[in-house]
Amino acid sequence: MLSEAVRGQIAGALASAERDRAPIPPLRETWPDLDVVDAYEIQLRNIDARLQDGATIRGHKVGLSSHAMQQMMGVDEPDYGHLLSDMECFDTKPVSAGRFCYPRVEVEVAFILGATLPGEGCTEADVLAATEYVAPSIELIDSRITDWNIKIADTIADNASSAGFVLGPERVRPGDLDLLGINAVLHCNGEEVASGRSDAVLGNPVTAVAWLANKVARFGVTLEAGHVILPGSVHRAIDVHAGDDFVAVFDGLGSVHLNFTD
Numbered sequence: 462m463l464s465e466a467v468r469g470q471i472a473g474a475l476a477s478a479e480r481d482r483a484p485i486p487p488l489r490e491t492w493p494d495l496d497v498v499d500a501y502e503i504q505l506r507n508i509d510a511r512l513q514d515g516a517t518i519r520g521h522k523v524g525l526s527s528h529a530m531q532q533m534m535g536v537d538e539p540d541y542g543h544l545l546s547d548m549e550c551f552d553t554k555p556v557s558a559g560r561f562c563y564p565r566v567e568v569e570v571a572f573i574l575g576a577t578l579p580g581e582g583c584t585e586a587d588v589l590a591a592t593e594y595v596a597p598s599i600e601l602i603d604s605r606i607t608d609w610n611i612k613i614a615d616t617i618a619d620n621a622s623s624a625g626f627v628l629g630p631e632r633v634r635p636g637d638l639d640l641l642g643i644n645a646v647l648h649c650n651g652e653e654v655a656s657g658r659s660d661a662v663l664g665n666p667v668t669a670v671a672w673l674a675n676k677v678a679r680f681g682v683t684l685e686a687g688h689v690i691l692p693g694s695v696h697r698a699i700d701v702h703a704g705d706d707f708v709a710v711f712d713g714l715g716s717v718h719l720n721f722t723d
Contacts, residue, residue, distance in 0.1 A: 463499045472506040478605035484562045487606055488615045500617035508543045519689055520544040523669045524621040526662045526693025541673055542621025550627040552718040561603040564701035567694035568645045568709040570659050570666050571598035577685045580678025588670045594632035597717040600691050601625035631715030644712045645695050649705055657695030666692035
C-alpha cells in the first residue's frame with residue numbers, strides 16, 4: 462500500500478503524460494509496491510481533478526471483460542474506468558489522432574441507464590430493469606504508459622486506458638433484441654478489420670454491467686440514471702492512424718462512425 466503522497470505523485474505523472482502526450486514507463490516498474498487498491502485511488506484522484514476543472518461524469522466503462530484478456534493480465538475479474546464529458550466524441554466531428562499517445566478503438570454495445578442502479582447486490586435483472594436503451598458505440602482507448610506495456614495496476618491507475626467514446630444515433634430497448642447475439646463488424650477505410658458478438662463480454666454484457674455496479678460501490682461510486690455504460694469490447698483492439706475512418710455495424714442496433722484526422 463502506497464502513501465497518499467506517492468499516490469499523488471503517480472496521479473500527477475499520469476495527468477502530465479496525458480496532457481503532454483508524453484508516455485511514461487510502466488508504473489509497476491517505477492513504483493513496485495503499487496497494488497490494485499492504490500491504482501483505483503490514483504484513478505479517482507485524476508477524475509476528481511478533471512471534475513474540478515469542469516468535466517462531468519457521463520458514465521463508466523468495463524475493461525478486461527474477456528477471459529483471454531484477464532489471463533493475459535493475470536487477474537480473475539475485469540476492471541473499470543470513468544467516462545467524462547470531455548471524452549465524448551461525435552460521429553459528425555473528426556477527432557485528431559495526434560491528441561493521443563497510442564490510440565486504439567473497440568466496438569461495444571452501450572447501455573444507457575434510465576434509472577440508478579443499486580450498488581452492492583446489483584443483479585442482471587436490476588440492470589435490465591434500469592436500462593432504458595442500448596446503442597451502438599465505439600470506445601477510443603489509449604495508454605499513457607510507454608508502448609502499451611501494461612499490467613493490471615498500470616491500466617487501472619490510467620483510467621482503465623480509456624480516452625473517448627462515441628454513440629451511434631440508434632436507440633433500442635433491451636427487451637427488443639437478443640443481447641447475447643448481437644453481431645458487430647468494424648470497417649476501417651471501407652475494409653473489414655474486426656468482428657465479434659456481444660456474448661464475448663463475460664458471456665453476457667448484462668453480467669458486465671452488474672459486476673460494475675457492485676465493484677464501484679466499494680469506492681463510493683454509483684451508476685446513475687442517464688449514465689452511459691460500456692460493458693467491454695466484442696473484439697480485439699484496433700490501432701488508429703491519422704486519416705482512418707471507422708464504421709461499426711451491429712445486427713439489429715444500427716451503426717456508429719468515428720473519423721480521425723492528423
